Amino acid sequence: MRIMLIGPSAAGKTTLIQRLRDKEIKYDKTQAVEYVGNFIDTPGEYMQQRGYWGSLTITSYDADIIGLVQDSTSEDCWFSGGVSTKFAKPVIGILTKIDSEDSNQKQGRSYLELAGCRDIFPVSSYTGEGIDALMDNIHRILDRYKTDNASIYADDYFD
Numbered sequence: 817m818r819i820m821l822i823g824p825s826a827a828g829k830t831t832l833i834q835r836l837r838d839k840e841i842k843y844d845k846t847q848a849v850e851y852v853g854n855f856i857d858t859p860g861e862y863m864q865q866r867g868y869w870g871s872l873t874i875t876s877y878d879a880d881i882i883g884l885v886q887d888s889t890s891e892d893c894w895f896s897g898g899v900s901t902k903f904a905k906p907v908i909g910i911l912t913k914i915d916s917e918d919s920n921q922k923q924g925r926s927y928l929e930l931a932g933c934r935d936i937f938p939v940s941s942y943t944g945e946g947i948d949a950l951m952d953n954i955h956r957i958l959d960r961y962k963t964d965n966a967s968i969y970a971d972d973y974f975d
């Protein structure tokens with residue numbers, strides 16, 4: 817199972833992947849699409865600059881599930897309304913940096929809802945809060961997607 821993360825620069829995608837893989841947390845600017853274990857990390861600029869969007873769409877074919885990553889300390893929303901429907905894949909929302917005193921979960925959640933995310937997971941890569949809930953639920957979401965869309969997929973599509 818492969819998870820692809822999409823979100824603006826500094827949203828916390830790379831740090832989250834480091835946390836999920838039990839690696840050392842250290843800043844490492846993402847320069848290109850990177851396949852890291854069961855994850856696909858993407859540079860924020862690829863979604864913030866229109867011309868790169870095609871690269872994200874193509875790469876999404878390699879993923880089983882897409883995570884739209886919103887920084888809960890940011891006032892900005894880079895996701896266009898209903899963007900989750902652009903992917904023929906299950907899409908979840910991930911709200912990062914909930915440990916920060918500047919975190920505004922309510923606002924971040926509303927941005928992800930507008931983007932079309934039905935399942936939203938608040939997490940902190942620093943403290944680990946919400947990380948287990950995120951990983952525990954991913955398989956449930958994939959199963960639900962499979963059931964909901966059973967009529968359009970071959971029986972072995974998800975194997």
Ligand SMILES: Nc1nc2c(ncn2[C@@H]2O[C@H](COP(=O)(O)OP(=O)(O)OP(=O)(O)O)[C@@H](O)[C@H]2O)c(=O)[nH]1
Pocket residue numbers: 823824825826827828829830831832843844845846847858859860861912913914915916939940941942943
């Ligand atoms: N307080 C707090 N800061 C975080 C958390 N996760 C990431 N950060 C900080 O946010 C900054 C950006 O994190 P990255 O993971 O590099 O962000 P990114 O989304 O990969 O950014 P690009 O590679 O530019 O697309 C870094 O300084 C991180 O230390 C978190 O859970 N809590």
Ligand SMILES: [Mg+2]
Pocket residue numbers: 829830831844845846857858859860
């Ligand atoms: Mg990065």
